[in-house]
Amino acid sequence: MQGAWVLLLLLGLELRLSLGVIPVEEEDPAFWNRQAAQALEAAKKLQPIQTPAKNLIIFLGDGMGVSTVTATRILKGQMSGKPGPETPLVMDQFPYLALSKTYNVDKHVPDSAGTATAYLCGVKGNMIRKDKRNLVQEWQAKQQGAQYVWNRTALMQASNDPSVTHLMGLFEPGDMNYEVQRDLTKDPSLAEMTEAALRLLSRNPHGFYLFVEGGRIDHGHHENVAYRALTEAIEFDNAIDKASQLTSENDTLTLVTADHSHVFSFGGYPLRGSSVFGLADGKASDGKSYTSILYGNGPGYQLSGGARPDVDESESGTPTYRQQAAVPLSSETHGAFYVPSNFRALSCNGLTMDGPSSEFSKFCCLCTLSSSRILFQKLLSV
Template sequence: MLLKPTALAIALTSASLLLAGCEPALPVKDSTSSPQWFASGQQAANNAAPQANTSKAKNIILVVGDGMGITTHTAARIYSGQQQGLLGEEFSLSFETLPYSALIKTYNTDQQTPDSAGTMTALVTGHKTKAGILSVSDQAQRSDCASGQQHKLATLFDLAEQQGKTTGIVTTARLTHATPAALYAHSVERNWESDNKLSAAAKADNCRDIAQQLIDQNNSDQALEVVFGGGKRHFLPEQEGGKRQDQQNLLTSWQQQNPQQQVLTNLQQLQQADLTSGRWLGLFSSSHLPYIDQRDTSTPGLLDMTKAALTRLKHNNGKGYALMIEAGRIDHGHHAGSGYKALNETQELHQTVQWLLNNIDLKDTLLVVTADHSHTLTLAGYATRGNPMLGVVKGNDDQGRPKTSAKQLDDGGYYTSINYRNGPGAVDWQQGDRTSVDPERAQQADYLQQALVPLESETHGGEDVALYAAGPWAHLFGGTMEQHWVYHVMHHALTSDNAGSEDRD
């Protein structure tokens, strides 16, 4: 008997096509039966052991969904599938199709629930450290400039530059924000993005702000070829609309250092630039790049910047490249209590990784997709299959058939599938019963999901995050891993000369 393709079979087929560099056909709405689910399980078991690649990695791409916890994965998977006319649950995000995965523990050395500075430092230096500290060891004290002077940590990009590789950063956040900054800056305070935030003691100890460190670094042998994101205000003096108090225009200084160094400020310049050589600093917004639904035609998206960055990095004299891509505004959407924003930003990351899978060679490129930490997003409520991810919950009847009307609670009101443990959408319990969710309002872009604990900004979560990988030595990822181990797998992939070789660096 011939069986129709099932959801899992579709996902497996999509994965194999993506890894082969082909674009999979979109699946149709799921209508599987029990025998089909069983057959798809058999197929998954038969294809569950990909062959390990023990070649030395020529290229490495680290993709970070900032704040992209596992609940965000699940909700974005369903949401993205529903945008394509599917029920949603059967869909797979592009990075979820990668053959190797692991759970990653995210705590900082001083915090159970981490921040991005400490977590990104772990990912790119191989050292855990305190919250708020960028690529400086745990021996330093936060905001104490002198304590960090002798404890700077080498990064993944330092290794790549030593190997003669081209290096680049792409982010939808400010380039001086914690996640991208960990790759080029060493700071005991993540908030020292420009000199206006430096303490008097820090200035006395000759500590450099993060924007200044980027300019200094790019005037050295370890210069980045591509740096694309937001945060222009931290490179400009106050009289030019920036934040700097030292009267410096760092963009002018950077361009004057070398005629091969160019500054880009909008999408049109990015598209017209000859990216076959030179060093490129793209600052496309005063602060973070706008959310997807708020961008105008002059602002590039994550995929636009990734395509441009890879064009430059591939012109590398054959020695390879290292690229970090951050979907930084997933995190900000969650902090704002907006599931809509967080899921749309995650969907953009999914689309960017899908493009990567169609345009890189996993034979010599290690691709790692992970998050730095989680958030307090929850997905619950016994919604029926295919329930709109941003909508109110519709359940099933006693026979398991979907109901046509939304589920009402004992208080007579409705509720959504996704909510937050804390944040600006918190219910005011002092006013009595919970406010019912308006089914029409819940799916609007500016709606904030209900939360339990009232906070101005929703917080990070402390649970493990997921990691997905493919390419050389990706098979070393598995089980539950400490976050700083991720660096050591990437280091091993870049330095191992042959199968079974030991890390000699």
């Protein structure tokens, strides 16, 4: 009888695997041995850069924790017609990987203000700006060759204009639209803003510092709308790709990191190849389906009369679907987890810089702030 149960279990396992998408070559152990050998060989050949970097680029995915990166990787792979997890993001292909701790001075779980000042100033801040100054007007009055732009066309023209040495772009009065809702004729993408910044900054032979933030990853999570968060993260990865194409690791240190995570979970044993926004394999204890993506808290809380609503993939796969959350809040909270940090180049002395970009007083940047994506850059003074 025991043998019969084993046979039934094996048959069940075979059936479950057949429902997923498994490339034929992966069924051969030699495939995985080759993958391991190639990875080891690449690691053996990896050598640190012997000279300090001239340029520094920091990409910060707002709220981009490890689980967000995992789900984004699968989604981007599926959008290219593949099962998903085997397709690396651009940031995954950076040779150095670390984890960063996140917290505020007075909180276990950080907010975006303290983490922003920690990254940009080296100190965690505790303040709110109240001076009511018009910084755009002040900036325009201070700089020669300064230009302010408010749409995609003007941005592209200004970035190619040799007379423009300082450039600021404000493309919406508040937050920019999510990537899936962006007006392609009026609003630049994050990748296009990154390209425009590099066109301008790369004119300086002494080096530059560029800071790029994917600010609306965070907003999608706060709304419990994972589709928005993950498509923003894909565009963030596209911006990293654009910067990698336009710079060289021989003179440019590129860092990809995040300021904090979210209470965003991705689990439930979904079959490989199934939609990242789809259902977990099997039913919950209440006999209802549940999505692979869930939130610990937020506006997605839907318990009514002690029961939660059922869900199907025709609903969960839509761009506006709000994933279920365990605790009712008007806005989902950040998480206290580690965040990933990827480096494209390291010098033999660690993270070292040379030239103007090594001096904090001369830092200048492209910032896509979470409250309003702002393009702000200038050529570094010598």
